[in-house]
Every structure is written in structure tokens, then in C-alpha cells.
Amino acid sequence: MNSSKAICVGKNYEKHAREMGDMTTSRGEPIIFLKPSSSYLEQGSPILLPKGAQVHHEVELGVVIGATAQNVSVDRAIDYVQGYLCCLDMTARNWQSTAASKGEPWTLAKGCDTFLPMSHQIPKERIPDAQQLEIWLKVNGEYRQRGYTRDMIFSVPELISYTSKYITLYPGDLLLTGTPEGVGPVYDGDVIHAGITDIVEMQFLCKNKS
Amino acid sequence: MNSSKAICVGKNYEKHAREMGDMTTSRGEPIIFLKPSSSYLEQGSPILLPKGAQVHHEVELGVVIGATAQNVSVDRAIDYVQGYLCCLDMTARNWQSTAASKGEPWTLAKGCDTFLPMSHQIPKERIPDAQQLEIWLKVNGEYRQRGYTRDMIFSVPELISYTSKYITLYPGDLLLTGTPEGVGPVYDGDVIHAGITDIVEMQFLCKNKS
Ligand SMILES: [Mg+2]
Ligand SMILES: [Mg+2]
Ligand SMILES: [Mg+2]
Numbered sequence: 001m002n003s004s005k006a007i008c009v010g011k012n013y014e015k016h017a018r019e020m021g022d023m024t025t026s027r028g029e030p031i032i033f034l035k036p037s038s039s040y041l042e043q044g045s046p047i048l049l050p051k052g053a054q055v056h057h058e059v060e061l062g063v064v065i066g067a068t069a070q071n072v073s074v075d076r077a078i079d080y081v082q083g084y085l086c087c088l089d090m091t092a093r094n095w096q097s098t099a100a101s102k103g104e105p106w107t108l109a110k111g112c113d114t115f116l117p118m119s120h121q122i123p124k125e126r127i128p129d130a131q132q133l134e135i136w137l138k139v140n141g142e143y144r145q146r147g148y149t150r151d152m153i154f155s156v157p158e159l160i161s162y163t164s165k166y167i168t169l170y171p172g173d174l175l176l177t178g179t180p181e182g183v184g185p186v187y188d189g190d191v192i193h194a195g196i197t198d199i200v201e202m203q204f205l206c207k208n209k210s
Numbered sequence: 211m212n213s214s215k216a217i218c219v220g221k222n223y224e225k226h227a228r229e230m231g232d233m234t235t236s237r238g239e240p241i242i243f244l245k246p247s248s249s250y251l252e253q254g255s256p257i258l259l260p261k262g263a264q265v266h267h268e269v270e271l272g273v274v275i276g277a278t279a280q281n282v283s284v285d286r287a288i289d290y291v292q293g294y295l296c297c298l299d300m301t302a303r304n305w306q307s308t309a310a311s312k313g314e315p316w317t318l319a320k321g322c323d324t325f326l327p328m329s330h331q332i333p334k335e336r337i338p339d340a341q342q343l344e345i346w347l348k349v350n351g352e353y354r355q356r357g358y359t360r361d362m363i364f365s366v367p368e369l370i371s372y373t374s375k376y377i378t379l380y381p382g383d384l385l386l387t388g389t390p391e392g393v394g395p396v397y398d399g400d401v402i403h404a405g406i407t408d409i410v411e412m413q414f415l416c417k418n419k420s
Pocket of ligand 3: 218219220268270299388389
């Protein structure tokens with residue numbers, strides 16, 4: 001994929017914000033962060049768990065940008081979407097907690113190689129309403145996450161509009177829209193299945209990084 | 211420039227770490243964060259100051275990666291360098307402080323469009339020792355920053371080696387190595403001059419973003 005960045009959103013589902021210990025249920029602005037394109041992973045290769053990291057799964061709806069978006073209004077934001085995918089925002093939770101407690105950036109916790117596994121792209125036409133999807137994730141066959149995109153605090157158009165006021169989005173860039181509740185750790189040998197119900201499904205093996 | 215990311219390092223000069231209120235003078239690991247390639251700015255275009263942001267200048271030595279770097283040793287790290295440049299790590303200081311105090315990511319404070327102004331690239335051969343450079347910055351003709359790369363806490367090879375354990379560096383990627391003391395605000399109409407003494411010099415106008 002010809003993509004230079006993934007813009008991600010933190011705590012965009014109330015119940016996940018609560019499980020992370022954040023009781024704020026409506027916030028003024030989205031919390032955005034970056035994952036580098038070096039973290040992208042396609043099916044067929046394993047998710048690598050770095051030494052000392054407690055890596056959590058976060059299943060998310062991903063959006064592929066199709067046109068250069070700068071200061072886009074909420075009303076027109078969908079015009080800048082090329083398609084969707086199922087993504088995992090893999091997170092070294094212990095590194096994120098340490099960084100957050102010191103006021104330091106989340107980059108290492110979020111940006112390691114293989115920390116952005118993704119499905120193939122789904123053309124926009126197949127998804128008439130991005131806020132009416134079910135996303136799910138299983139570890140070793142057991143459901144861990146099942147959420148509905150209607151529960152996002154900020155919708156896809158709101159996220160595109162907000163981000164594009166500050167950071168130009170280019171064709172191929174990704175937007176990860178946040179995870180519903182149920183995040184948890186994965187270990188060497190675990191298999192993650194995840195998908196968007198009736199639309200796409202994917203599978204990744206987790207392996208300790210040597 | 212064909213580059214997908216800039217890896218940046220926070221508080222890599224002791225005196226700057228102190229002016230930021232951090233008294234730790236030796237730390238276990240570098241503090242890394244990302245700036246997206248959408249923030250790159252070449253001479254001839256202005257630095258745009260977003261509404262509500264108190265934007266500070268940070269002059270830094272930039273490194274251009276020349277070969278795919280993964281788990282590279284300190285000893286071999288310089289082999290992965292293609293060249294150097296003078297960079298500014300423009301920072302919305304009030305947004306960074308707010309984010310840090312809440313344990314939230316630095317992305318918006320660091321990643322806005324035009325927040326990574328840079329000089330042209332200097333071939334590696336012109337800089338036999340990256341730790342023996344003077345970097346400087348003036349605002350409207352007055353010196354604000356003057357620092358010596360020998361004062362970095364983590365050297366260029368150490369930063370490349372550390373980062374490459376977690377995040378693959380690709381040809382064209384940038385590494386920003388931290389700023390010396392003297393950071394401060396810029397305002398609409400200010401002109402920033404910055405450079406690496408005897409090697410490169412550059413100039414940028416600051417403008418309020420409309
Ligand atoms: Mg990037
Ligand atoms: Mg997430
Ligand atoms: Mg800096």
C-alpha cells in the first residue's frame with residue numbers, strides 16, 4: 001500500500017475509555033496519534049511481540065483516504081474516503097502506561113514493526129454507512145471484542161474533518177477510528193481472528209520477536 | 211523527498227531537558243516520537259501557526275537514512291546514514307504541555323502541517339563527525355539557540371541503533387536528534403534563520419494560519 005501514515009484515535013468508544021480508567025465520556029476533541037507505515041502488516045506474516053512488551057489487541061475500523069484532505073468540512077468528509085478495512089491497533093500496554101504516567105509520547109508503545117495488521121481494502125461502495133458496522137475479534141477462537149461503530153464518540157466524518165484542520169491527509173493514508181471495549185493481552189502462539197461482520201475477516205499469528 | 215516518516219527524539223540535550231523542567235540528566239532510553247511526512251516544509255514556504263497554538267522553535271541536526279535499518283548495532287549505524295540536514299522541530303508548546311499533563315500523545319503538538327522545516331540535504335562525506343557540529347537559530351536576526359552536537363545525551367549512532375530495534379527505518383526517513391537549550395515562541399511575521407555553522411543555512415517566515 002502506498003501510504004505514508006496512519007492517524008489513529010484514542011478512546012473513541014465510551015466503554016473502552018472507561019476500561020482504560022478514563023471516566024470522561026464526552027470530550028471536546030479527539031485524541032489523535034500516529035502509527036508509521038513501517039508498522040503495517042498484511043496477512044501471511046506474524047505479529048511480533050517485542051521483549052518486555054505486554055502487547056494488547058485493539059480491533060478497529062480503518063478508513064483509507066482517497067483524495068488530499070485539508071480543512072475538510074464534516075459534510076464533505078466522506079468524499080475523501082476511498083475504502084475501509086479491518087485493522088488492529090496493537091499496543092504495548094505497559095509501555096503506553098509508563099509513557100502516559102510520565103507525560104511522554106506513545107510512539108514506541110504504538111509504532112513498533114508489525115503493530116498495524118490489516119485486512120484487504122473494501123471499496124467504499126460496499127459500506128454505505130460506516131457507523132452501522134459490527135467489528136469483532138477472537139483470540140484462539142474465543143470472542144474478546146465485539147463492538148458497533150454507531151457507538152463511536154466521534155464519527156468517521158468528524159474524525160476526518162478534525163484531523164484535516166491540522167494534518168493534511170493524502171491518498172493512501174489510513175485513519176484508525178478507535179477500539180471498542182474488551183482489549184487484552186496476546187502471547188506467543190496466539191491466533192487473532194478479527195473482522196467486520198459480513199464484510200471482511202482476517203487472521204494473524206502472534207510470535208515473540210527474537 | 212521520498213520519505214515516509216521522521217523519528218524525533220525528545221530531551222536529548224541536558225540543558226534543554228532542564229529548561230523543560232526535567233531534572234533527569236541521564237536516562238535509560240531515548241524518548242522517541244513521530245512527525246508525519248505531511249509536516250515537511252522546504253524553504254520558500256512559510257511556517258503556519260495554527261490558531262490557539264503557542265509555537266516554539268527547536269533547531270535540530272537531522273539525519274537522512276540511506277538504507278533499510280533493522281536491529282542495527284551502534285558500531286554499524288553510520289553505514290545507514292545518507293546525509294544530514296538542518297531541521298526545525300516546530301512545537302505547539304501549550305498543546306504539548308496539556309497533552310503531557312493528561313498522559314495523552316504529543317502528535318497534534320508536533321505533527322501539524324509545516325511543523326518540520328528543513329534545509330537541503332548535505333552529503334555524509336561533508337560531515338566526517340556528526341558529534342562535532344554547531345547548530346544555531348536566530349529569530350529576526352537575534353541568536354536564540356546555539357548548541358553543540360557533542361552535548362547530545364544519545365549520539366546519532368546510538369539513536370539509529372535504538373530506534374531500529376523497534377521501528378524499521380527506510381531510505382529517505384529522517385531522524386531528528388533533539389534540540390539544545392534556548393527554545394522559545396515565534397509569532398506572525400517573525401523570520402527564523404537557522405543552520406549548521408560553516409555547512410548550511412536556511413530561512414523561514416512564520417505566518418498565522420488563516
Ligand atoms: Mg508517519
Ligand atoms: Mg486504538
Ligand atoms: Mg525537538
